[in-house]
Amino acid sequence: MSTYELYAVVMAGGSGTRFWPASRRNLPKQFLPISGSKAMIRDTVDRLKGLVPMERILVVTGAVHAPLVAKHLRKLPPENVLCEPVGRNTTPCVAWAAVEIARRAPHSVQVVLPSDHVIRPAAGFRKTLAAAAEEAADSGALLTLGVQPSFASTGYGYIERGELLHTRPGAQICGVTRFVEKPDRERAEQFLHSGRFLWNAGIFVWSTPSILAALREHAASTLSGIEEIVRAGDNATLTRVWPGLPAVAIDVAVMEKARSVRVVPIEFEWSDVGSWTALPDVHPADAHAHVVAGGAELVAQDSSHCIAYGPKGEIIALLGVRDLVVVHSGKVTLVIPRERAQDVRWLVAELERRDPRHI
Amino acid sequence: MSTYELYAVVMAGGSGTRFWPASRRNLPKQFLPISGSKAMIRDTVDRLKGLVPMERILVVTGAVHAPLVAKHLRKLPPENVLCEPVGRNTTPCVAWAAVEIARRAPHSVQVVLPSDHVIRPAAGFRKTLAAAAEEAADSGALLTLGVQPSFASTGYGYIERGELLHTRPGAQICGVTRFVEKPDRERAEQFLHSGRFLWNAGIFVWSTPSILAALREHAASTLSGIEEIVRAGDNATLTRVWPGLPAVAIDVAVMEKARSVRVVPIEFEWSDVGSWTALPDVHPADAHAHVVAGGAELVAQDSSHCIAYGPKGEIIALLGVRDLVVVHSGKVTLVIPRERAQDVRWLVAELERRDPRHI
Numbered sequence: 001m002s003t004y005e006l007y008a009v010v011m012a013g014g015s016g017t018r019f020w021p022a023s024r025r026n027l028p029k030q031f032l033p034i035s036g037s038k039a040m041i042r043d044t045v046d047r048l049k050g051l052v053p054m055e056r057i058l059v060v061t062g063a064v065h066a067p068l069v070a071k072h073l074r075k076l077p078p079e080n081v082l083c084e085p086v087g088r089n090t091t092p093c094v095a096w097a098a099v100e101i102a103r104r105a106p107h108s109v110q111v112v113l114p115s116d117h118v119i120r121p122a123a124g125f126r127k128t129l130a131a132a133a134e135e136a137a138d139s140g141a142l143l144t145l146g147v148q149p150s151f152a153s154t155g156y157g158y159i160e161r162g163e164l165l166h167t168r169p170g171a172q173i174c175g176v177t178r179f180v181e182k183p184d185r186e187r188a189e190q191f192l193h194s195g196r197f198l199w200n201a202g203i204f205v206w207s208t209p210s211i212l213a214a215l216r217e218h219a220a221s222t223l224s225g226i227e228e229i230v231r232a233g234d235n236a237t238l239t240r241v242w243p244g245l246p247a248v249a250i251d252v253a254v255m256e257k258a259r260s261v262r263v264v265p266i267e268f269e270w271s272d273v274g275s276w277t278a279l280p281d282v283h284p285a286d287a288h289a290h291v292v293a294g295g296a297e298l299v300a301q302d303s304s305h306c307i308a309y310g311p312k313g314e315i316i317a318l319l320g321v322r323d324l325v326v327v328h329s330g331k332v333t334l335v336i337p338r339e340r341a342q343d344v345r346w347l348v349a350e351l352e353r354r355d356p357r358h359i
Numbered sequence: 360m361s362t363y364e365l366y367a368v369v370m371a372g373g374s375g376t377r378f379w380p381a382s383r384r385n386l387p388k389q390f391l392p393i394s395g396s397k398a399m400i401r402d403t404v405d406r407l408k409g410l411v412p413m414e415r416i417l418v419v420t421g422a423v424h425a426p427l428v429a430k431h432l433r434k435l436p437p438e439n440v441l442c443e444p445v446g447r448n449t450t451p452c453v454a455w456a457a458v459e460i461a462r463r464a465p466h467s468v469q470v471v472l473p474s475d476h477v478i479r480p481a482a483g484f485r486k487t488l489a490a491a492a493e494e495a496a497d498s499g500a501l502l503t504l505g506v507q508p509s510f511a512s513t514g515y516g517y518i519e520r521g522e523l524l525h526t527r528p529g530a531q532i533c534g535v536t537r538f539v540e541k542p543d544r545e546r547a548e549q550f551l552h553s554g555r556f557l558w559n560a561g562i563f564v565w566s567t568p569s570i571l572a573a574l575r576e577h578a579a580s581t582l583s584g585i586e587e588i589v590r591a592g593d594n595a596t597l598t599r600v601w602p603g604l605p606a607v608a609i610d611v612a613v614m615e616k617a618r619s620v621r622v623v624p625i626e627f628e629w630s631d632v633g634s635w636t637a638l639p640d641v642h643p644a645d646a647h648a649h650v651v652a653g654g655a656e657l658v659a660q661d662s663s664h665c666i667a668y669g670p671k672g673e674i675i676a677l678l679g680v681r682d683l684v685v686v687h688s689g690k691v692t693l694v695i696p697r698e699r700a701q702d703v704r705w706l707v708a709e710l711e712r713r714d715p716r717h718i
Contacts, residue, residue, distance in 0.1 A: 320699040328692040340679040
């Protein structure tokens with residue numbers, strides 16, 4: 001068993017509007033109580049409790065969202081928040097965290113994970129992360145966690161699992177045959193039935209020297225830009241260099257190319273909670289298959305299969321309706337059928353023109 | 360042409376929940392901007408402008424609603440607000456106003472009208488009221504206005520018109536054959552096709568001596584109770600005597616029995632705005648047949664025939680839905696199909712048990 005410090009990097013740069021009107025440009029999903037009573041980023045950090053102490057958790061977020069990070073993670077040291085001037089996808093984010101952690105603990109291992117996913121139970125997840133960290137420290141490989149698919153999703157990237165290399169308590173370590181972009185319906189069905197494909201959940205485990213070496217090999221210009229930023233340590237350098245870094249996902253820039261990549265299949269309850277219709281995946285439904293979140297109270301009659309979201313102290317009252325998403329948040333009331341929930345972006349686009357205060 | 364002072368009595372005792380969650384126990388419909396940008400009671404008083412000066416307008420309302428009357432009718436003299444300790448239907452209300460007006464102007468004429476109806480255009484309505492007042496002064500008859508039916512409503516009482524007695528500028532004066540309670544569907548169809556039946560709109564015109572005489576004949580105990588209240592002029596007498604007065608509608612207690620009753624048919628745009636589904640009767644629809652009221656802004660795509668209500672500064676956003684009523688008001692969001700809008704009372708009953716703060 002190796003000796004190393006385990007760090008966590010929480011990627012909180014998302015800024016989607018798929019949860020509009022609850023999520024706004026200045027209040028993305030990770031800062032909302034979408035999956036429980038606390039902000040998702042808070043749940044993400046709480047999930048690491050006992051595995052990674054707060055002082056070894058780094059959060060990478062948009063500069064405008066730094067106050068929200070401080071609000072929801074009061075015990076996080078301010079120097080652990082890395083503020084991106086603009087979103088540049090995950091490669092610069094991973095590189096910045098890696099260089100910053102190398103400065104503090106060159107021989108550490110890192111867990112890198114999104115701030116807005118649901119994974120349960122937390123204890124099992126920590127056990128898997130700990131085993132993956134051991135593997136990363138021992139082997140120097142870049143590890144990714146792969147979710148056992150439960151249906152033929154066309155919304156996720158896939159990882160084709162290779163042979164089982166060995167088993168640790170809490171984790172099977174497998175080779176990776178290939179990464180596959182989001183497939184069409186037919187290929188997704190094939191993937192599901194083959195039993196060899198896993199959803200790419202965007203959760204990574206690697207040692208700090210390994211990720212730095214891989215970045216140097218496959219994303220050299222990004223890494224040197226980041227090194228310049230960390231060396232200078234001032235905002236002028238950050239805002240000058242950062243926007244020029246290529247906006248590429250770490251999967252594409254590094255994982256698909258790196259030589260020693262392994263995957264740890266996980267069978268936990270997992271959801272990236274991608275839109276309002278994902279709420280039933282992470283909240284228990286009531287006797288009429290309604291799901292309510294955000295703290296509001298639901299009062300429903302002759303209704304079923306609705307998704308309701310509103311703040312604490314508010315009421316959502318439904319009668320004679322089914323399969324609707326009903327949201328009240330910040331002076332906006334939204335009503336949309338469940339099967340069209342992703343079209344909320346059309347309304348966002350319309351309001352962008354008419355009254356962008358509500359976006 | 361007779362000489363008399365014209366008074367108006369605005370009946371504002373209603374306390375329904377058919378516009379819940381906009382209307383509440385402490386905020387009934389007449390104090391809401393259901394039909395325009397101002398409270399309905401304000402529109403009702405404004406409609407009399409030029410016909411009845413503010414100092415001759417009396418408002419009868421529930422004691423708890425007196426502050427709302429003052430808020431929406433700032434120029435109304437405080438002594439013109441008669442506060443009912445509890446609702447006792449319209450006979451005690453009419454009697455109280457009659458005795459109070461008799462004290463101030465024994466030979467006056469009164470227009471008595473609900474505070475929460477829509478009648479347009481106001482100028483034509485005033486002309487009709489003025490003609491009816493002349494008739495009341497000249498003849499001593501009790502007049503009621505009857506609305507020319509536009510469909511076979513089973514929700515209103517009807518008045519069977521008698522012969523045309525004479526014509527005044529702005530009003531035809533007809534005899535009354537009989538008053539009829541709300542009919543069933545078949546009779547309503549007969550009424551509509553006969554051409555002789557009018558909706559009873561609850562708008563009355565009479566001279567003060569005539570209504571007092573009719574009350575003395577047909578509602579003697581109510582009148583003497585009211586006279587005791589006005590004579591004493593104190594709250595103790597009011598709260599002691601008032602609750603014992605029979606809760607009867609003036610139509611039933613007096614109009615159906617009185618000897619000299621006349622009806623003035625009106626063909627104005629009229630609505631008692633009885634529920635959310637009446638909003639399209641009093642608001643113009645947009646190109647997709649949506650109606651929005653209360654001050655909120657509607658943003659809709661792929662939607663039609665919805666009724667939206669919310670406060671100024673708020674957005675109601677709809678996509679892919681039709682024939683819904685969507686309301687946000689005071690921490691409650693309501694979604695209900697148009698054809699079930701009257702079932703909102705079920706939700707009110709349910710909340711009454713669970714969390715009556717929202718009623």
